[in-house]
Amino acid sequence: MNKYYKKTLNLLEPLKQPAMAIGFAFIVGAIVMLFTGANPIEVYGIMFKGAFSSQFYLSATFAKATPIILTGLGASVAWRANCFAIGGEGQMIFGALTAALIAIYLPGPLWIRIIISMIGGVAVGGGMSLFSAYLFDKLQMSLSISTLMMNYSSKFLAMGLVVMFFLDTTSTGGMLKQTKQIPEGMRFPRVNADYALTIGFFIAVIIVLLVWFLLNKTKYGYESKMTGYNPEFSRFGGINAKRIMYLSLFISGVLSAFAGVSEVYGTYFRYVSGSLVSGGTAWIGLNAALISAYNPIGVLISSIILASIQTGGTAISRFTDVPLEISQILQGCITLFISAKIIIKWRRKKKLIKVVEEGGN
Amino acid sequence: MKKLLGILSVVFVVVLLVGCGGSDDSDTKRIAFITDPVGTNPFLTQATEKLEEIYNAGTYDMEYSIMESQDSGAWLDNVRAAVEEDYDLIIAIGWQAWDPMNEIADQYPDAAEYVCIDTDCANDNIKSITFNAAEGAYLIGAMAALVVDELGFPEGPIGAVHANPGQGSFPWRFGLMEGAHYINSDLEMDDFIFNYTSSYSDAALAKELALGQYAQGARFINGASAVADFGTFEAALEKGFYTSGQDADRTNPDNPYILSTQVKYTGVVTENIVDEFFSETGIITGHTELGLADDVVGAIYITDDGTNPRNSAILTDEMIVILRELAEKIRSGELVVTVPLEEDYIFGE
Numbered sequence: 001m002n003k004y005y006k007k008t009l010n011l012l013e014p015l016k017q018p019a020m021a022i023g024f025a026f027i028v029g030a031i032v033m034l035f036t037g038a039n040p041i042e043v044y045g046i047m048f049k050g051a052f053s054s055q056f057y058l059s060a061t062f063a064k065a066t067p068i069i070l071t072g073l074g075a076s077v078a079w080r081a082n083c084f085a086i087g088g089e090g091q092m093i094f095g096a097l098t099a100a101l102i103a104i105y106l107p108g109p110l111w112i113r114i115i116i117s118m119i120g121g122v123a124v125g126g127g128m129s130l131f132s133a134y135l136f137d138k139l140q141m142s143l144s145i146s147t148l149m150m151n152y153s154s155k156f157l158a159m160g161l162v163v164m165f166f167l168d169t170t171s172t173g174g175m176l177k178q179t180k181q182i183p184e185g186m187r188f189p190r191v192n193a194d195y196a197l198t199i200g201f202f203i204a205v206i207i208v209l210l211v212w213f214l215l216n217k218t219k220y221g222y223e224s225k226m227t228g229y230n231p232e233f234s235r236f237g238g239i240n241a242k243r244i245m246y247l248s249l250f251i252s253g254v255l256s257a258f259a260g261v262s263e264v265y266g267t268y269f270r271y272v273s274g275s276l277v278s279g280g281t282a283w284i285g286l287n288a289a290l291i292s293a294y295n296p297i298g299v300l301i302s303s304i305i306l307a308s309i310q311t312g313g314t315a316i317s318r319f320t321d322v323p324l325e326i327s328q329i330l331q332g333c334i335t336l337f338i339s340a341k342i343i344i345k346w347r348r349k350k351k352l353i354k355v356v357e358e359g360g361n
Numbered sequence: 362m363k364k365l366l367g368i369l370s371v372v373f374v375v376v377l378l379v380g381c382g383g384s385d386d387s388d389t390k391r392i393a394f395i396t397d398p399v400g401t402n403p404f405l406t407q408a409t410e411k412l413e414e415i416y417n418a419g420t421y422d423m424e425y426s427i428m429e430s431q432d433s434g435a436w437l438d439n440v441r442a443a444v445e446e447d448y449d450l451i452i453a454i455g456w457q458a459w460d461p462m463n464e465i466a467d468q469y470p471d472a473a474e475y476v477c478i479d480t481d482c483a484n485d486n487i488k489s490i491t492f493n494a495a496e497g498a499y500l501i502g503a504m505a506a507l508v509v510d511e512l513g514f515p516e517g518p519i520g521a522v523h524a525n526p527g528q529g530s531f532p533w534r535f536g537l538m539e540g541a542h543y544i545n546s547d548l549e550m551d552d553f554i555f556n557y558t559s560s561y562s563d564a565a566l567a568k569e570l571a572l573g574q575y576a577q578g579a580r581f582i583n584g585a586s587a588v589a590d591f592g593t594f595e596a597a598l599e600k601g602f603y604t605s606g607q608d609a610d611r612t613n614p615d616n617p618y619i620l621s622t623q624v625k626y627t628g629v630v631t632e633n634i635v636d637e638f639f640s641e642t643g644i645i646t647g648h649t650e651l652g653l654a655d656d657v658v659g660a661i662y663i664t665d666d667g668t669n670p671r672n673s674a675i676l677t678d679e680m681i682v683i684l685r686e687l688a689e690k691i692r693s694g695e696l697v698v699t700v701p702l703e704e705d706y707i708f709g710e
Contacts, residue, residue: 060441171483268460279431313431314439328431
């Protein structure tokens with residue numbers, strides 16, 4: 001009995017931290033709801049219904065999870081290698097804009113336009129990330145600052161480009177800052193015409209497996225993991241930390257940019273200024289990466305959970321009077337409890353160092 | 362202990378997530394009202410309050426749901442879900458409705474009746490209602506020119522703190538400039554200062570921008586950034602310049618500097634839509650632009666009586682006569698206010 005109990009515990013071990021974070025977040029959410037006079041069990045029930053209860057809702061959740069998975073993978077690849085880049089949003093924006101513009105304006109057969117548009121989109125995202133790596137390498141500019149600043153500049157630069165050169169004046173009379181739509185034949189096909197889910201989700205799942213393979217079964221994966229654990233030690237061990245940094249950030253940029261590309265091809269069918277920012281997709285992706293401790297399979301699962309909080313959150317607004325912000329409180333709490341985990345780990349590390357310094361007792 | 366806690370947490374999440382809300386089926390008509398987060402934005406609250414009023418009055422056998430959409434993705438989710446959840450009338454308010462409503466109305470033309478407020482969806486399956494906001498802005502512009510003239514600053518500058526740059530807010534800028542130019546043909550484009558909050562709620566930024574415009578000499582600053590206008594009003598009270606608000610009557614006996622409000626009665630439009638839905642004809646699709654002549658757009662004290670007394674020391678009876686004559690010209694069609702594309706616009710035509 002004891003043996004089986006232990007085995008079960010070991011199996012559940014990787015789920016413990018995310019489950020605790022999500023569990024505590026739901027408890028805090030419940031307390032907030034009680035203050036607003038709502039019944040938490042009823043509201044969580046509606047949330048579950050709005051996220052998972054039918055193929056329709058499940059497909060909406062998977063569709064919403066798609067860009068989160070991709071930005072989550074992007075963050076995982078970089079953060080795992082000790083590169084704390086937070087430029088997923090900017091890379092997503094320019095990935096999306098580049099892909100949309102190539103798809104709309106490039107002449108030629110659709111399949112060639114699809115390929116060039118996707119490659120163009122991810123190349124721009126990867127290039128932006130590489131630029132941050134270069135700034136860090138040559139000018140010692142903090143990765144977090146340069147990538148964060150690029151998020152802001154990308155948002156406004158993309159808006160300016162759309163308004164000045166690529167504004168679609170036929171829809172909404174130019175009221176919304178958006179490009180024209182990409183041709184119908186280029187869009188990701190829907191799994192079922194009635195549902196929001198497109199093949200984009202399945203492409204994301206394949207990318208999850210590829211990234212898992214890259215991180216766990218290749219030399220790069222081992223080196224990036226070692227660099228993440230201890231950059232100095234890995235440098236002494238013969239790992240070219242600079243190469244790992246450039247490579248990790250490039251892959252990270254490519255993945256985040258593909259999140260933007262997938263939104264253009266599967267959700268909006270055009271670049272809509274602000275659409276990739278307003279939902280906080282890149283930040284939720286980072287959240288997913290943190291929850292799963294940069295494990296690609298974990299990113300997939302936590303992205304679906306985080307997406308379900310969003311789709312469930314919109315269901316709350318449809319079915320109850322509880323404010324929409326409840327779902328945001330839940331997400332904020334999850335981040336909070338996950339960061340608590342980081343602090344605990346960091347404190348443990350410090351304690352360990354202290355013990356070693358004091359003579360290993 | 363920690364492991365046990367972990368397992369308990371997993372169990373807690375699962376237990377909380379299990380369970381479903383109920384659904385009902387009857388002849389009751391279900392109305393979905395899809396919108397940006399409502400908050401205290403009067404453009405939206407007028408409509409939601411009207412729905413509540415109609416529901417409480419019990420005139421129609423109906424129920425309704427306000428579907429607030431936090432971001433572009435939520436808009437798509439909510440419009441699609443409204444069809445899936447068998448709503449009979451789907452009303453979407455705002456420009457963001459364009460893509461999702463077009464997509465869904467094309468895909469499911471008979472699943473529900475579709476109405477877009479404030480955007481022309483240009484779709485045979487949708488009723489689109491837009492406002493000629495420029496007509497109201499025209500009156501405010503004329504008022505601004507009269508007021509600055511009275512204050513001894515006939516050459517302006519006339520300030521404006523608006524929400525967004527681009528074509529989206531151009532009707533407000535266009536109306537303001539053309540209205541002021543109608544009163545004082547010596548005004549030039551450089552005599553107007555426009556700043557943007559990029560938000561409908563950032564009152565602190567609006568105040569900062571308004572103070573900046575005041576420092577540049579503006580003595581009338583038009584507020585057109587929804588709830589953020591409260592920042593402009595506060596700056597007006599501090600510095601003593603005159604201003605005007607947006608959407609629902611913002612005049613305030615405690616702040617005599619708010620001279621008027623450019624109104625857009627979304628509540629009236631919502632009521633008309635619900636009445637039409639329950640009428641024999643049902644929703645008649647097509648595009649309608651509503652303006653001064655339809656009593657859904659206007660300016661307080663000119664086309665509507667305000668709820669508070671007018672600051673007649675500044676906005677004098679003589680001015681009101683001039684402005685009402687102007688409103689009558691617009692209403693009768695003698696003066697047509699048509700907004701061009703911003704890039705094609707030449708000031709003073």
